[in-house]
Amino acid sequence: MDLIEEAVNQYYETFNATDKSIASYILKHRGAVEKMTIRELADACHSSKSTVSRFVKKIGFAGFSEMKYAIKWQEKKETPEKSYKKSLITDIQMNIEQLQHWNFEEICKAIESSNRLFVYGTGTEQKLCANELKRYFWVLNKYIHVIDDEMNFHVLMDDLTENDLIIIISLSGNTTTMLPFAQRIAAKKIPLMSITDLKNNKLAQLTDLRMYAFAHPQKSHLALEITTFSTFFVMVEALFRSYLDYLEQKK
Numbered sequence: 001m002d003l004i005e006e007a008v009n010q011y012y013e014t015f016n017a018t019d020k021s022i023a024s025y026i027l028k029h030r031g032a033v034e035k036m037t038i039r040e041l042a043d044a045c046h047s048s049k050s051t052v053s054r055f056v057k058k059i060g061f062a063g064f065s066e067m068k069y070a071i072k073w074q075e076k077k078e079t080p081e082k083s084y085k086k087s088l089i090t091d092i093q094m095n096i097e098q099l100q101h102w103n104f105e106e107i108c109k110a111i112e113s114s115n116r117l118f119v120y121g122t123g124t125e126q127k128l129c130a131n132e133l134k135r136y137f138w139v140l141n142k143y144i145h146v147i148d149d150e151m152n153f154h155v156l157m158d159d160l161t162e163n164d165l166i167i168i169i170s171l172s173g174n175t176t177t178m179l180p181f182a183q184r185i186a187a188k189k190i191p192l193m194s195i196t197d198l199k200n201n202k203l204a205q206l207t208d209l210r211m212y213a214f215a216h217p218q219k220s221h222l223a224l225e226i227t228t229f230s231t232f233f234v235m236v237e238a239l240f241r242s243y244l245d246y247l248e249q250k251k
Helices: 003-014 017-028 030-035 038-044 049-058 064-078 084-101 105-113 124-138 150-157 179-187 202-206 230-250
Strands: 116-121 144-147 164-169 192-197 209-213
Touching: 003 017, 003 064, 017 030, 017 038, 017 049, 030 064, 038 049, 049 064, 064 084, 084 230, 105 209, 105 230, 116 124, 124 144, 124 164, 124 230, 144 150, 150 179, 179 192, 179 202, 192 202, 192 230, 209 230
Parallel strands: 116 144, 116 164, 164 192, 192 209
Antiparallel strands: none
């Protein structure tokens, strides 16, 4: 089951007749939708831009562009590269293409307005990425506290407020030990941001602020599975540079 079909199936019981019509068109014409504007899709479904936009958010995507990247990413995954190097290049190219269109403004506003910033990485590479994010923002006197482990996360939980911002970096977005913390944060209406692989995942569903990196797992005869995490580091640096642009524009 692909990303779009999985998202549609998950929320299908909440759809009205218009939602079902839009879902049916997208599932039947993925290749065409990938190249459409939101206006063109609305016209094809005899609907409006605002209705399509609401539908896209209803199935778990931040916006129309994000859904189109999911469609394109699915096509890439269905025709995997035989070369390990080419697979890496594909991930990087997809990431660059996304960055050219990704709007960081809402995330930058949240970072600027937060009294405290916390970041948590669910694994070894994720923790390195969290520390890299801390290092970048340090030069702006914007201090990010890295949550080292789940015990510290547990202790911190009762001290969090709506003036804080929590960033969770997770490859799958479905880490079972992390999700209870994310659910408690979301329930308390504390701003929560996720950085995950581009797929329908439970962590991203809990967050209003989200970023995606492209990390396609590739099986190897020499290792069980190879998955790049370099694209996550690219997204973290892109966030920092976008924040610099945001501050410059405010001047």
